[in-house]
Amino acid sequence: MRNKLKLTVLAAVVIGLVVTLVFGKLYMTRDDSGADLLWNPNEAYLFVTVAHRGFRIRYLEYPWVVLKELLYGVRGPDDQRTSVTVVHITADGVERHVEAWDQDQANTPDLYTPFEGRIYANYRGSLGKWTGNKFEMATAEEQRRLDGTNRLVATDIDKGAGGWSKRGFGESVSDYEFAVDVGRKFSLQVTNKVTSPGAASIVSMGLARPGQPFQDIWHVDGRPRGVTRTEYEHTFKR
Numbered sequence: 001m002r003n004k005l006k007l008t009v010l011a012a013v014v015i016g017l018v019v020t021l022v023f024g025k026l027y028m029t030r031d032d033s034g035a036d037l038l039w040n041p042n043e044a045y046l047f048v049t050v051a052h053r054g055f056r057i058r059y060l061e062y063p064w065v066v067l068k069e070l071l072y073g074v075r076g077p078d079d080q081r082t083s084v085t086v087v088h089i090t091a092d093g094v095e096r097h098v099e100a101w102d103q104d105q106a107n108t109p110d111l112y113t114p115f116e117g118r119i120y121a122n123y124r125g126s127l128g129k130w131t132g133n134k135f136e137m138a139t140a141e142e143q144r145r146l147d148g149t150n151r152l153v154a155t156d157i158d159k160g161a162g163g164w165s166k167r168g169f170g171e172s173v174s175d176y177e178f179a180v181d182v183g184r185k186f187s188l189q190v191t192n193k194v195t196s197p198g199a200a201s202i203v204s205m206g207l208a209r210p211g212q213p214f215q216d217i218w219h220v221d222g223r224p225r226g227v228t229r230t231e232y233e234h235t236f237k238r
Contacts, residue, residue, distance in 0.1 A: 027232040028055045030077075033203060033220040034170040036112045037190065038119060040163040041183035045119060045130070046087040046205060049101075049108045050220055053077035054236050079236040084108055086130065087218055089207060091185040094217055097133055109135055111152035114164035122149050171201045171222050185209070199223060 035048040056078045082101040087094060101108050109121040109128060119130045120138065127138040127148050138146070157166040165180070169190055177191040186209040194201045200222030207215040227235070 025229075026055075026057045027227050027229055028057065028224050029053065029227055029232065029235060030055070030200070030224040031220050031222055032171065033222070034168070035203070035205075036110075036166060036168045037180065037188065037205075038112060038114060038157075038164060038166045039180055039182050039188070040114075040165070042090070042185070044089045044180070044182050044188060045112075046085075046089070046218060047109070047112055047121075047130075048085040048087070048218065048220070049110075050083050050085065052081045052083070052235060054079035054081075054232055055224075056232070081236055082108055084135075085218070088132075089182070089186070089188065089217070091209065094207065094215075099135065111149065111154055112166065113152045113157075114160070114162060114166075115146055115151070117162060120146065120152065122152055125149075127152075169203070171203055171220075173201070175201075195223060 030053045031050050032053065033048055033050045035046060038045045038047070054077055084099045084101055086097045086099075088096075107124055109123050111122040113120055120142075121128050121130070121135070123129075123135055123137060127143050127146060128135050129138050129142070154168075156168060157164060159165055167178070167180070169178075169192070172192050173194065175192060175194055177189065179187055179189045181187045186207060189206045189208065190204070191206075192201050192203050202219060202221045202223070204219035205217055207217050209215075
């Protein structure tokens with residue numbers, strides 16, 4: 001009787017393991033980012049696009065996913081959500097805005113270029129602008145006067161019109177860092193740190209102001225991480 005009970009329990013455990021391996025899933029997320037930093041002698045703007053990518057991987061599939069990653073193969077995400085973060089930095093403080101975007105990262109604003117004291121961008125294929133708390137289309141008069149998107153630039157800018165400079169940055173396979181001084185009011189330090197060979201990096205930006213502690217104001221950790229099913233479904237609103 002006791003042996004029969006043991007066999008029953010063992011069979012239940014084996015069946016449970018098989019069911020878990022066949023139908024169970026791992027939930028993982030990864031953030032990829034790209035950023036543009038614009039500044040003049042008085043203020044700075046950080047525009048960051050972050051693609052939040054989600055992966056639902058069956059336990060039986062996981063070893064093949066790892067092997068594919070080691071061989072530099074890329075598994076497409078099962079879910080994706082994109083956001084644009086805008087950070088405005090002045091000597092008085094830091095102001096932050098986050099805009100949720102659609103799944104197509106190609107539609108997020110880019111080509112940030114300062115004109116006439118305002119920052120314009122390619123916004124859904126047309127000339128757009130940052131108004132201080134959101135993106136919106138440029139007016140018809142601005143479209144005409146500024147020649148649509150034709151004057152927007154993807155390259156870095158070094159002390160252009162109005163004293164504005166621009167530098168783009170993002171994740172890299174090697175460490176780097178750079179700093180910019182915004183007048184004599186404050187400085188910003190950007191760092192990319194690779195955690196291990198072949199691994200995704202951590203990109204961050206910190207703020208240094210005279211007489212105040214160094215402040216970490218933004219960072220994105222590009223390393224994949226496991227999450228619970230509840231966290232996953234909350235992130236991607238499933």
